[in-house]
Amino acid sequence: MxxxxxxxxxxxxxxxxxxxxxxxxxxxxxxxxxxxxxxxxxxxxxxxxxxxxxxxxxxxxxxxxxxxxxxxxxxxxxxxxxxxxxxxxxxxxxxxxxxxxxxxxxxxxxxxxxxxxxxxxxxxxxxxxxxxxxxxxxxxxxxxxxxxxxxxxxxxxxxxAGCMPVVIGWSAVTGGIEWPALVMFGVIFFWTPPHFWALAMKFRDDYARAGVPMLPVVTTAQRVARQIVTYSWVMVLWTLLLVPATGWVYTAFAVGVGAWFLVVAHRLYAAVRRGEPGQPMKVFHLSNTYLTLVFVALAVDSALSLPVLGLPF
CATH class of the missing domain: 1.10.357.140 (UbiA prenyltransferase)
Incomplete structure (x- = not known):
């Protein structure tokens, strides 16, 4: 039945x-x-x-x-x-x-x-x-x-606003805000534009229809891709500011995964310069993987507690 x-x-x-x-x-x-x-x-x-x-x-x-x-x-x-x-x-x-x-x-x-x-x-x-x-x-x-x-x-x-969780987490432990928290804030701050602009390149027509002036709506794809590359470089270099407070695990991942992300960002720019659409969603999805790997490496490094330079906070 x-x-x-x-x-x-x-x-x-x-x-x-x-x-x-x-x-x-x-x-x-x-x-x-x-x-x-x-x-x-x-x-x-x-x-x-x-x-x-x-x-x-x-x-x-x-x-x-x-x-x-x-x-x-x-x-x-x-x-x-x-x-x-x-x-x-x-x-x-x-x-x-x-x-x-x-x-x-x-x-x-x-x-x-x-x-x-x-x-x-x-x-x-x-x-x-x-x-x-x-x-x-x-x-x-x-x-x-x-x-x-x-x-x-x-x-x-x-x-x-999306950078605040790292500062909140730091303050929950220490009761204050010190320079590593601000560096982590900066990592996410510089990560955000490549992440969202890559998404906006894919959904440019959506944002234009809604009247939202995302960068891909108001300027050329080549300029957007160039901005993605610029912010990506700043982001990767900014992650290295944490090296004095971390160890070899974090340093290796920050450099290795950062190089991977930069290669993909540059490939998008090169494709756009040739007049091709490129693969902005590859940059978008990789940005999630990149941020996860960098912070997981930071967690592992912190658990091992083997600083490279041993500088105090």
Whole structure:
């Protein structure tokens, strides 16, 4: 006998609707972006500790950071609902599909932000909690509501919000901010433009349709590729500023993986100069792999605690 359909089984239909609503709220937080942010937080904490921090502190920081990032992303979805609706890449998000009412999405984002602060303060420290709130406010008020729609440099300066997890992780361990935390901030800051501009090259028409002045929309592909190469060089060289506070494992990976990324970025530029479309998505996907490998190497290096120069923080 065939199973009773949801239409004939109200309980089954209700359960499915609840699951769909739950998944829609989870989608508002953009879990894939959060994953990448958390990958950078743990190594930052390990470098600050010069080893493995307390498992409870790591959990508390990651949980609070997840809430903060989810808050920022949900509020971004609310502010960008009109843009998301006309872009093919984002049209399937919860608000364009009317899976979550905008007002409830707004409340959801605010509540996540409040809970993240209320969690991080007693479980880590006040500085880490305040930095998480600053990251949320900067991402939503400065990047989403001002920079994104007004300047081609939107992702350069707006990307600063995505750099905050390493500083939050460092401050959760030490209670302060020291130069290695600022160097890690810079690594992600210079990583952000090549990462997003490569994506924007692929979805240029999407951004143009939505009226978002991403760099590939307002200038030539050759200039965009040249900017990707420039920022990539600065990013790779910037990673070497951590060498005095790290060891051979990190140094080897920073140089080796950095060279790999530079080769791919230069190949994109060379292809564009020849009038070919190149492979911007290869740069985009490799940028995720690059950042993960560099920070995983940093975590391993910190666990081994074998500094090259042994310089103090």
């Amino acid at each position: 065939p199973p009773v359909s949801a239409a004939l089984d109200p309980a089954k239909g209700t359960g499915r609707r609840r699951r769909d609503v739950l998944l829609a709220y989870v989608a508002l937080t953009k879990p894939r972006i959060i994953e990448l942010l958390l990958v950078t937080t743990v190594p930052a904490m390990m470098l600050a500790e010069r080893g493995v921090p307390s498992p409870w502190l790591v959990f508390a920081t990651l949980f609070g950071g997840t809430l903060a990032a989810g808050s920022a992303n949900a509020l971004n979805c609310v502010a960008d609902a009109d843009i998301d609706a006309v872009m093919k890449r984002t049209a399937s998000r919860p608000l364009p599909r009317h899976q979550v009412p905008p007002r409830r999405a707004l409340v959801f984002g605010v509540v996540l932000g409040v809970v993240s602060f209320a969690w991080l303060w007693p479980t880590t420290n006040l500085l880490a909690a305040c930095l998480s709130v600053a990251a949320i406010l900067f991402y939503v008020l400065v990047y989403t509501m001002v920079l994104k729609r007004r300047t081609a440099q939107n992702i350069v300066w707006g990307g600063a």
